[in-house]
Amino acid sequence: MEAFRNTWSTGTAKSIKNKLALMRSFCKYCTKKKWITGNHAKDLKAPKDRGLPDDAIQHRGYAGYYRRVRRARRPALKALILTLRYSGLRIGDAAQLHVDRLTKDRLFLYTAKSGVPVTCVLPPAVVDALDACPRVSANHWFWTAQTGKLDLTAAWRYQLGKVTAGAGVEGVHFHRLRDTFAISLLLVWHAD
Numbered sequence: 001m002e003a004f005r006n007t008w009s010t011g012t013a014k015s016i017k018n019k020l021a022l023m024r025s026f027c028k029y030c031t032k033k034k035w036i037t038g039n040h041a042k043d044l045k046a047p048k049d050r051g052l053p054d055d056a057i058q059h060r061g062y063a064g065y066y067r068r069v070r071r072a073r074r075p076a077l078k079a080l081i082l083t084l085r086y087s088g089l090r091i092g093d094a095a096q097l098h099v100d101r102l103t104k105d106r107l108f109l110y111t112a113k114s115g116v117p118v119t120c121v122l123p124p125a126v127v128d129a130l131d132a133c134p135r136v137s138a139n140h141w142f143w144t145a146q147t148g149k150l151d152l153t154a155a156w157r158y159q160l161g162k163v164t165a166g167a168g169v170e171g172v173h174f175h176r177l178r179d180t181f182a183i184s185l186l187l188v189w190h191a192d
Helices: 002-006 013-032 059-070 075-087 091-095 124-132 149-167 174-191
Strands: 106-110 117-121
Touching: 075 091, 075 106, 075 124, 075 149, 075 174, 091 149, 149 174
Parallel strands: none
Antiparallel strands: 106 117
16 A cells, blocks of 8 residues: 555645545445455555645735736725635625624624634725725625525626636636635734
8 A cells, every 4th residue: 555655756745635535435445344454544644735725826926816906897896806815705705795794894704614703804905995895785795685695606706707817817716815815814823
C-alpha cells in the first residue's frame, strides 16, 4: 500500500488527500467483508498542504476583478459581490439577506452548521455599497421573495460570469469570495 501511495507524486495535496480517503474507505469496506484482516490504509500519512486553498482569489487576480466591480453599472451586483467578499456568506444566503440583519456596520448572522449567532463587521465601502443599492423589495436588497433560492442563485451566478469575463479573470465563482474572506481572517489572526 505504501508503494502504491508513493506513486501519487503528481497533483495537488488536496487531490492526493481525496485519493487517500477513497483508499481508506475501500479498505474499510474490505475489512468489514473480511476480505482483508485490517485497514492498512489508515496508517498512511496524508500530504501536508502548506499553500493557500486553490479557491482563494490571489491579490493580483482580485485587483482586476475588483476594478471591474467598482465600475459595474448595477449597484446591486457591486453590493452583493462586496458583501460576499467581506462577510463570508454563501451566495444563496447573501442574495436572500434581510435588511434588518445590518445595523450600522455590523452584519448579524447565524452560523449554518451550529446555529450560533455571529456578528461580522463590514468595511465602510461595503456598507456604502449596500446603502447605494436600490432594494428589490422592502425587506431585501437582492431578492423579491417571489423566486426560489436556486433560481435566485442561478441569476446572480450568471451576472458574476459576465463581470469576471469582462475583467479577464477566469474560473471565478461566488464561493471563491467566501474562501478569500476566510484567508483574510486567517492572515489577520496569524499576524497578531
